[in-house]
Amino acid sequence: MNELIEKAKKLKSASDFLKKTKAKEKNEAIRQIAIALEKNMDYILSENKKDVDIARKNGVKEALVDRLALNEKRIKGMIDSCNTVINLKDPVGEIFDSFLREDGIRISKMRVPLGVIGIIYESRPNVTVDATILALKSGNTVLLRGGSDAINSNKALVKVIKEGLKNSGIPENSVELIENTDRALVNEMLKLNEYLDLVIPRGGKGLINFVVKNSTVPVLETGVGICHIFVDESADVMKSIDIIDNAKTQRPGTCNTVETVLIHKDIASKILPDLKKRLEEKNVEIRGCEEVLKHIDVKPATEEDWATEYLDLILSIKVVNDLDEAISHIKTYSTGHSESILTEDYLNAMKFVEEIDSAAVYINASTRFTDGGEFGMGAEMGISTQKMHARGPVGLKELTTYKFVIQGNYDVRG
Structure with missing residues (x-):
């Protein structure tokens, strides 16, 4: 069994647990992640420096190096995002659009998690934390596939995230990172309909177009920004x-x-x-x-x-x-x-x-x-430029769907 399938199975199993987890437990898990980020700041920065040094050695434009680079202020920004998301209302279980039929049957919508979300992204290691805390708070597990240019940073961040989850009531395999940087795994990931409920590409035009054209898993398209x-x-x-x-x-x-x-x-x-x-x-x-x-x-x-x-x-x-x-x-x-x-x-x-x-x-x-934090969402999975399901910064509500709940009194249809 390869790394991708093994981790996808773990996430699917953890998803069944997480969708029943109460807001208090999810908030505690995110709080523990924030504590772990603070505790391990020097370790994260040292691993990030490896990625930044490689990027500069390879002649990457400084504006793109900036997307990759972390510093104390940016890690504190991740911690602030954790605290903001903790204070946001948990969307899971919300009842809305409820109405009562003449025969006494009540029909409502209940907000529920999507399940297992895959996110494919380039550079920006802060996405690793943003995606994790938004997924957890909205009752979803998350499969992370970052770029090879940020592999050391992402491995360090996921290690720290899992350290935090160990101190909570949520399974540490609610978050998994694909550490193999072989691009062939991206195409394989896009075909994991058995395990993934949604894929979100976050990066340049080439990545987004590739995912949209090749995925059999539903895609939430984030956009290039002209x-x-x-x-x-x-x-x-x-x-x-x-x-x-x-x-x-x-x-x-x-x-x-x-x-x-x-x-x-x-x-x-x-x-x-x-x-x-x-x-x-x-x-x-x-x-x-x-x-x-x-x-x-x-x-x-x-x-x-x-x-x-x-x-x-x-x-x-x-x-x-x-x-x-x-x-x-x-x-x-x-x-x-x-x-x-x-x-x-x-x-x-x-x-x-x-x-x-x-x-x-x-x-x-x-x-x-145009940013999830600036829009009061704490963080974001990306900026959706499509019109179906979600548009603009993708926050907690955008990572949920709904089911109809029909309450009757032993009613039959005439």
Whole structure:
């Protein structure tokens, strides 16, 4: 029996236990995970350093190294996520959409766990903890398949997580990591219908497309983030520059980073020189359309730029004639993740919200807020850009389904 099947069987068995576990016990398990993370911080950081050193040796872009790297602050962020999830309401067992028929039969929906969730992800070792605590709190077990670039970090984190679970009432095999980095196992994992109830891919376009095309297990598709900001003619120039700066430079290797900024032609001359100065201070490479080049000296943008998720300190900028052109551009190139309008015009803001069909649509705010923690979910499994079942940050409720519960009084159908 190979590693994948062996661990999938353990998770299936643990799932039967976990779906009956009360919130108090699940919360205690997550609390013990937080304690173990605090206790083993030096060990986690030393193992993460191995991955970071290898990445730098292999010439990985620094923005992508940042996604891989852990530090004391980020581990404390994991601990904070644990505490936040503990304080969230347990969705399992919730009764909703209940109604009483004329004959006295009551029909309700009850929220229940999905079962065994598989998550396939790249870099970011914090996903190991986020996925674990969200799965446990929502009554699910989880099969983790991280990237080879983070294997030392993920092995260390799962070892620490299991240490925490040993001190709780929840089986330590509620969480399993596929340690074999052979990519062939991913394809095998996608066919485990007997054991997995859902697969979530979290990473680049290549990974997501591969999972969607090859999985026989149901897939919750998280999305590539070609995020846009439109600066309307009425926008406050300096506040707009602050937002664009934040959305591009805070963590350029994340999916909620802005990749394209669209600027109304009537404000272009006012904002572009100062925007260029600010971004170049942060080492951002700007690529602009022909109209942008009339105002500032930057690299010309190509058609390919509008369809690229850079995950780097690169930003494409286009000048548009009006809101309609901005909306048209976004509809053409958006991946359905996050889009923002900066404006003082209420009607334009409402039109933008109505016509832009993305998971998160912002008015006068940075796209960087599209995150489970920022949305009050504690953590997230990913950002869903599909429309079925879940959309946007995937938190506790999105990791459950429901069953109908029908209460009668020895009734028969006439």
